Amino acid sequence: MPTSIPLGGPIWADAVTPDLSGDLDFYMRLFNWAAFDSGEQFGHYTELCLGATVSEARAVAGIAERASGEPGSSWGVAFHAGDCVAAVAQAEKLGASITSHPIRVGDDLVYAALKDPDGGAFGLFEPLSDKVGFTARDEPGAIVWFEYVYDGAPVEAMQFYSELLNWSLKAPEGGEPDRDAPYVGLWTHEGHAITGGHVEFGGARMALGPELKMQPHWTVCFGTDSVDLTAAKAVDLGGSVAVAPVDDPGGRMAVLASPTGAFFTVMSSREL
Known part of the structure; x- marks a missing residue:
């Protein structure tokens, strides 16, 4: 298993916003976070970390720009799935609806977005690499x-x-x-x-x-x-x-x- 985060536990959290640069500046100054942009290929998805350099960085969360035309700004959580495709199928059987079907993101993870039977949004996240998921938790700034x-x-x-x-x-x-x-x-x-x-x-x-x-x-x-x-x-x-x-x-x-x-x-x- 590429992570010590327990199966079923929260493995990642991120925000979506219509103003990536503005909200990014807000969070970095509020929590003294460093930001690492994944580049144009991944829509400038940005990882937020404790620690100022790549060697010191410990991942706290992520932030991305919301798709054009979609309203609002929000935080969300994704849970560790051993097999994202199988977990999504099980979630549907239990009454969930799929917002975004499982998609592989590079060599790092498989991710799907869903809504539970009551309408609450959440994600399922299958790590494929030890480079993903929280590496900072349960401390100030995390x-x-x-x-x-x-x-x-x-x-x-x-x-x-x-x-x-x-x-x-x-x-x-x-x-x-x-x-x-x-x-x-x-x-x-x-x-x-x-x-x-x-x-x-x-x-x-x-x-x-x-x-x-x-x-x-x-x-x-x-x-x-x-x-x-x-x-x-x-x-x-x-x-x-x-x-x-x-x-x-x-x-x-x-x-x-x-x-x-x-x-x-x-x-x-x-x-x-």
Whole structure:
């Protein structure tokens, strides 16, 4: 296997935007990321990394320009599939719809885009090389968590993913911090090659307030040493604050938006 990321776990995240240069500048300055352009052959898809040089670079996420005429700006997540074609076929049987059929990208990966039975977008990603996927995680400036927001019982929405990707679902137990809405933790069934055991990578919760008007969706959460300072910096750089900094059971967090309106979360906790 070309990656230590567990099967079924999040292996990549990226943003699509109608203003690649503008949003790229925003994210690089906000998180102190370096950017590596894949060139015209791949539509100038850009990898965002911690570390200033190629030898130091550790991949955090990617960003690409949205196809001409398509509206909006957003973040998305892709999950590790051992066989992308077979996984897409299984997803269809479970009620998903295909947005983009499996396509091979150079010698590095096979990728497909789908929508789950509730309409939430996600990707399936089969790595063919050890050069793809996250090489930075769970630290300031990198992704630390994924969350699915759904207008309904989270455990019901997650049954699809549990069957497709072999996840374990875990509802909060007595003694754990209370949450404002029903919640379920998400775990890969396969252990990490380094840490062993099941890996908790995110959660799913019932939508609240303005989220009730939105489609079910995955959110990406980036680590930071200070949520409040990062939120203020985002505004200075032309972004906005959708949910002001607040303490929740996982730590302090805020929901921010890029200048083109892509929502993402920043989070700090004692574990970062």
